Amino acid sequence: MSRFIRDRIDLTEHPMILHCGTGRWPGSTGQRPVLQRNNSFVPASWRQAVAPALLLLTLVLFALPAVAQPQAREWRAGVARVKITPEKTMWMTGYGSRDHPADGTLQNLWVKALAIEDPSGRRGVLLTADLCGVTREITNQVTTELDKRHRLPRESVMVNVSHTHCSPFVEGFASGLRVFNAEDKKSFAAYRKQIEASMVQATGEALQKLAAATLGWGVDSADFAVNRRNNPEKDVPRLRAEDKLVGPVDHDVPVFAIRSTGNDVLGVVFAYACHNTTLSIYQWHGDYAGCAQEEIERRHPKAVALFVAGCGGNINPLPRREVALAEKYGRQLADAVDKVLGRPLETVRGPFRSAFAEITLGFAAQPTAQQLKVAVAGKTEGERAWATHLLSQLENGGIPMTYPYPIQAWRLGELSWVALGGETVVDYALRLKNEAGPKLWVFGYSNDVMAYIPSESILVEGGYEGKTSMIPHGKPGPWVAGLEGKIVGKARDLLQQVRAKP
Numbered sequence: 001m002s003r004f005i006r007d008r009i010d011l012t013e014h015p016m017i018l019h020c021g022t023g024r025w026p027g028s029t030g031q032r033p034v035l036q037r038n039n040s041f042v043p044a045s046w047r048q049a050v051a052p053a054l055l056l057l058t059l060v061l062f063a064l065p066a067v068a069q070p071q072a073r074e075w076r077a078g079v080a081r082v083k084i085t086p087e088k089t090m091w092m093t094g095y096g097s098r099d100h101p102a103d104g105t106l107q108n109l110w111v112k113a114l115a116i117e118d119p120s121g122r123r124g125v126l127l128t129a130d131l132c133g134v135t136r137e138i139t140n141q142v143t144t145e146l147d148k149r150h151r152l153p154r155e156s157v158m159v160n161v162s163h164t165h166c167s168p169f170v171e172g173f174a175s176g177l178r179v180f181n182a183e184d185k186k187s188f189a190a191y192r193k194q195i196e197a198s199m200v201q202a203t204g205e206a207l208q209k210l211a212a213a214t215l216g217w218g219v220d221s222a223d224f225a226v227n228r229r230n231n232p233e234k235d236v237p238r239l240r241a242e243d244k245l246v247g248p249v250d251h252d253v254p255v256f257a258i259r260s261t262g263n264d265v266l267g268v269v270f271a272y273a274c275h276n277t278t279l280s281i282y283q284w285h286g287d288y289a290g291c292a293q294e295e296i297e298r299r300h301p302k303a304v305a306l307f308v309a310g311c312g313g314n315i316n317p318l319p320r321r322e323v324a325l326a327e328k329y330g331r332q333l334a335d336a337v338d339k340v341l342g343r344p345l346e347t348v349r350g351p352f353r354s355a356f357a358e359i360t361l362g363f364a365a366q367p368t369a370q371q372l373k374v375a376v377a378g379k380t381e382g383e384r385a386w387a388t389h390l391l392s393q394l395e396n397g398g399i400p401m402t403y404p405y406p407i408q409a410w411r412l413g414e415l416s417w418v419a420l421g422g423e424t425v426v427d428y429a430l431r432l433k434n435e436a437g438p439k440l441w442v443f444g445y446s447n448d449v450m451a452y453i454p455s456e457s458i459l460v461e462g463g464y465e466g467k468t469s470m471i472p473h474g475k476p477g478p479w480v481a482g483l484e485g486k487i488v489g490k491a492r493d494l495l496q497q498v499r500a501k502p
């Protein structure tokens, strides 16, 4: 397939301290109570009769501090992972230029879960997946099930995908990328069910493993992320060598670590704001994020590593297209993680709080039935797929012209996380972090990857992230102006909510 076609339809080318239970009541000395004995006025016969009861009472009193100790005032955490590498061959997603299904596995794909519980018993679950996208329908199905099974409220479950383009097609994601036959569509629906079941299973296992833990965090950096709108890909090696790369980027590698009471690293959550698109191969692979997770788990054998995709909508790992480069970038992230783990961490003290909202965003243009009928016989695979998808919507109740956009905020002691839906461009993270400081982390690709989320200026400029990427994502047209203000405004509201909650 020609470069021109690939560029048009490629999704990426364009651009506790532990407060351990001491067994003491608050304010006590921790010494066992001593039973005072004064026998001088008690007759010997009575003493004999009472002695066994007295002995029993003594034993009970001695035993009391151990039996009746209060709930330990500490954080608990558990991690789990479930393999999601497809058993059968399937079409891969991400690039519209692929012309045949996957032909093997180079690296396994995983769903991973981190369950946390604050000292008052409030629980949260972070689910990450080596997938290109996740849909609102999948997240809703999973969170409804988790509420039913574990009483986890919607706002306390966060889902993030790594955006690896070497993962399978999932029903409902990137509906305008390619036209598929009924058999293929059946496999995408079945894989969607497998993903939902895996997320529920991983959560159940992580909750079962909840145990006393120390949670801490820190931030390091890695510099392989390049703003792809501002630097032509072919020029990047030269521009890097000349220190002339331009455009906004976020090189932070935030690291959230979970250690056991024995100080073993049990879990590492780490994030990076960059498209997970080093590779365009035909084998399943987690790309640089998969390599980083494997490397961290190799260096810390008791740990599960969870990669969280940041706001890397307009950012690429450059140069790219070699497995060796994905491995190199993975090692760079693992090194950043180890640098943080080697320093004193900021300890999570304080409560877990969560908030979730959907705001309404609109689409600016609606194609007519006539336009779609022309496009359905269009020249490119992407054009045909987009028109086919929208015609199907038109015939089944109409093309939705608004979209419920998800925003989530978590508070972990002094640290806050904001999780934004879609392929959020880096400008969102930079703006929110600039306002709130280093104790805020901003994630993209969370809960629903429905489209690119351009900043207001990128929306006006257009190009791939501002306009034409709506085709592979199967949306009727660009977003209505004003989305950046709405998203940032609601993110601020939710942050205030989680910080104000007692």
Ligand SMILES: [Zn+2]
Residues within 6 Å of the ligand: 011, 012, 163, 275, 423
């Ligand atoms: Zn993308």
